[in-house]
Amino acid sequence: MKTLIVYCSSHGTTEKAVQLVSEWMEGDVLAVDMKRDKITFDVRDYDFVIIGGSIRAGSIQGKIKHFIGKHYDELLTKKLGLFLCCWHDGETALEQFDAASLRN
DSSP, X not given: OEEEEEEOOSSSHHHHHHHHHHHHOOSEEXXXXXXXXXXXXXXXXXSEEXXXXXXXXXXXXXXXXXXXXXXXXXXXXXXXXXXXXXSOXXXXXXXXXXXXXXXX
16 A cells, blocks of 8 residues: 655644654555655555644644645545644644634
8 A cells, every 4th residue: 555644844743743653554655744845746646645734823734725625636536544733632622623624
């Protein structure tokens, strides 16, 4: 199985999560930091796509939103994993997730 992990990491927390997830995955794993890496890849070449980011200034990173929008139809055909890192936990984290998902 080939896995693509696409993420944005502002302070390193999301990158640490990606490293942990990469260790658990079987097969080939390509992890791409959308803010830093200039790697060319084709989403169609992967069986599983994981998208990760964080809530920053009340919103999910623009590069993550752009990636999802650009590849939306293809992503619907994939096994898909999503995660967000957040400073808070519990009810506060859930409120931030809900608020961030409602923004464009």
